[in-house]
Amino acid sequence: MAQDKEAELENGSSIVYGCARCQKTAKLQCPKCLELGLPKEPSAFCSQDCFKMAWAEHKHAHNPGPHTWAYVTQRGRGRSFTLPTFAWPGSLRPDRVAPRREVPADIPHPDYAEIGQPITEIESRQQRIVSVRSPKEIKGIREACLIARNILDAAHAAVRPGVTTDEIDRVVHEATLAAGAYPSPLYYCNFPKSVCTSVNEVICHGIPDQRPLQDGDIVNVDVTAYHNGFHGDLNETFVVGNVDEESKKLIRVTAEALDKAIEAVRPGVRYREIGDIISQYVGQNKFQVVRSYCGHGIGDLFHCAPNIPHYAHNKAVGVMKEGQTFTIEPMVNVGTYRDVTWPDGWTAATADGKRSAQFEHTLLVTKDGCEVLTKRLPTSPPLWWEKE
Known part of the structure; x- marks a missing residue:
């Protein structure tokens, strides 16, 4: 069950994130993400129902693996960097991925x-x-x-x-x-x-x-x-x-x-x-x-x-x-x-x-x-x- 936990700023005010599934206002957060210290933004949900419906996809964020490893290394913010077990076919290996760059709101975005x-x-x-x-x-x-x-x-x-x-x-x-x-x-x-x-x-x-x-x-x-x-x-x-x-x-x-x-x-x-x-x-x-x-x-x-x-x-x-x-x-x-x-x-x-x-x-x-x-x-x- 998601936990009711808002992010706190230094001045005591709170940040309200958009739901990871439907983008409605969200204050609930995945307890596993809290335990692992993962970023709050992609693990916030507007309701227990949204959390349940998103679980099949969201749970992959808790462990490095296909489709999530790059994201975890990107957003880990100081967490250990460990390559997953994989039969790398050549000598090249991935390195750390920097945070995603932002695009100003006045530039039209695709959906x-x-x-x-x-x-x-x-x-x-x-x-x-x-x-x-x-x-x-x-x-x-x-x-x-x-x-x-x-x-x-x-x-x-x-x-x-x-x-x-x-x-x-x-x-x-x-x-x-x-x-x-x-x-x-x-x-x-x-x-x-x-x-x-x-x-x-x-x-x-x-x-x-x-x-x-x-x-x-x-x-x-x-x-x-x-x-x-x-x-x-x-x-x-x-x-x-x-x-x-x-x-x-x-x-x-x-x-x-x-x-x-x-x-x-x-x-x-x-x-x-x-x-x-x-x-x-x-x-x-x-x-x-x-x-x-x-x-x-x-x-x-x-x-x-x-x-x-x-x-x-x-x-x-x-x-x-x-x-x-x-x-x-x-x-x-x-x-x-x-x-x-x-x-x-x-x-x-x-x-x-x-x-x-x-x-x-x-x-x-x-x-x-x-x-x-x-x-x-x-x-x-x-x-x-x-x-x-």
């Missing part, structure tokens, strides 16, 4: 920003039907994509040995706010940070932390900006200092595979053909394509139809039509295409611990081909092969 679940997205008919965007929608998506491109360029400029991925998160967060936008990853399905940073064997969804980037690392930075009701999404993989030739080849082949896929985008092309194009080029270079994650529709929703797999002989249905917007974002591995998920419930890594790279663009299907809405700009920092 999941407070509750952690994209209810509008989940319930939308766009999960089943691929939208053809209106001129007004295309204008909004194009603006969000330009913002996202400039944010990624700012993050790229910050990449160097000794910089933490949390510092990259700060750069992304502040650049996003400066553009009047919301960082789309922040609290999407409870993701704790404003950008995904995937280092070395991490395929995607890496959580920024206090580990400094090291000379010889590679890092993917995945930026999405939410501006005036629309999302723009892209990512690139960067070298950190002096990187081995195999990793450099991996990065370049991944970028070239995306370029080849983009060349094929036009009305009438089947979504499934994208995977054939990418797999053929990647296979020629003796790498493998990840199968667990795919490109996706994007617009007023972060993720929606269509799903666009990147591997050959996939079963994606449908054909491209003028006015559709979606991402293509191949993930390519040195070794096996198989992946494992870290105990934080987010970080996807290669099953054999070998390196992975990814590139992503948001595309608009046009009458005769496509427009790359997140294309590189003359001011974009050069990728490794563009420096030679």
Whole structure:
């Protein structure tokens, strides 16, 4: 049973939190959270009924494990940092995660920003039907994509040995706010940070932390900006200092595979053909394509139809039509295409611990081909092969 316990300030007044389940005024708190000294905000409830209905999910906060470990380390505030028992596939290990950064109230937030679940997205008919965007929608998506491109360029400029991925998160967060936008990853399905940073064997969804980037690392930075009701999404993989030739080849082949896929985008092309194009080029270079994650529709929703797999002989249905917007974002591995998920419930890594790279663009299907809405700009920092 939840306990009636308000938080006390130094001046004797009390803080009233929103219910962790329904956001109504809450003064009851989970007794186990009190015992463990966990933060009060996510363990407050408005009634015993809400506490009971939330218990199946809430109880996981009491023990590190899938979907909760990153949160516990993030909000532990001085508690011991102990890695969970896990068969780590490579040499990389997570580090401490700093508290979630705040977004001012005057910047429009997506619906999941407070509750952690994209209810509008989940319930939308766009999960089943691929939208053809209106001129007004295309204008909004194009603006969000330009913002996202400039944010990624700012993050790229910050990449160097000794910089933490949390510092990259700060750069992304502040650049996003400066553009009047919301960082789309922040609290999407409870993701704790404003950008995904995937280092070395991490395929995607890496959580920024206090580990400094090291000379010889590679890092993917995945930026999405939410501006005036629309999302723009892209990512690139960067070298950190002096990187081995195999990793450099991996990065370049991944970028070239995306370029080849983009060349094929036009009305009438089947979504499934994208995977054939990418797999053929990647296979020629003796790498493998990840199968667990795919490109996706994007617009007023972060993720929606269509799903666009990147591997050959996939079963994606449908054909491209003028006015559709979606991402293509191949993930390519040195070794096996198989992946494992870290105990934080987010970080996807290669099953054999070998390196992975990814590139992503948001595309608009046009009458005769496509427009790359997140294309590189003359001011974009050069990728490794563009420096030679």
